[in-house]
Amino acid sequence: MVAYSYVDSALGQLLVTSQEDKLTGVYFKGRHHARVVPTWTQQDDLALFALVEQQIDEYASGVRKTFDLPLSLSGTPFRTQVWAEIATIPFGQTITYSEIAQRLGKPDAVRAVGTATGANPLSIIIPCHRVVGKCGTQTGYAGGLPRKIALLDFEAGKTESLYTDALE
Numbered sequence: 001m002v003a004y005s006y007v008d009s010a011l012g013q014l015l016v017t018s019q020e021d022k023l024t025g026v027y028f029k030g031r032h033h034a035r036v037v038p039t040w041t042q043q044d045d046l047a048l049f050a051l052v053e054q055q056i057d058e059y060a061s062g063v064r065k066t067f068d069l070p071l072s073l074s075g076t077p078f079r080t081q082v083w084a085e086i087a088t089i090p091f092g093q094t095i096t097y098s099e100i101a102q103r104l105g106k107p108d109a110v111r112a113v114g115t116a117t118g119a120n121p122l123s124i125i126i127p128c129h130r131v132v133g134k135c136g137t138q139t140g141y142a143g144g145l146p147r148k149i150a151l152l153d154f155e156a157g158k159t160e161s162l163y164t165d166a167l168e
Contacts, residue, residue: 010060022072
């Protein structure tokens with residue numbers, strides 16, 4: 001059974017999903033393609049969702065640099081490899097799509113890395129906002145480019161916190 005809820009954050013309202021007590025999705029409401037499915041069950045009092053909200057709040061206030069949540073990823077082997085590589089990018093650092101392709105031993109798979117990055121179901125938690133284009137150019141982001149820029153500026157220490165007003 002898939003459980004879902006909405007949590008408020010400095011980044012805007014998030015749709016969060018879980019299955020078997022593991023986090024399966026963190027989606028920017030109205031920005032991702034993810035929609036609530038009729039067979040899902042809304043569980044606003046799920047302890048996991050409270051923990052997600054707490055850790056994202058800690059991140060947004062600068063207290064937390066990494067997340068410690070039980071995760072369950074569903075995707076092709078290539079996508080899960082890309083997501084695992086993205087998960088290793090440290091707070092405040094960026095990496096290019098081509099660098100990820102190189103690390104995976106598939107230097108010609110840059111576009112596939114981009115597609116896999118765009119399909120990341122765990123925004124913020126698996127920090128796909130830290131993946132940038134060639135020469136550090138800002139590319140698309142499921143949460144919107146202004147949100148990606150705000151996240152990167154925040155992690156680079158250019159701002160002290162994240163503000164929803166600038167991100168909507």
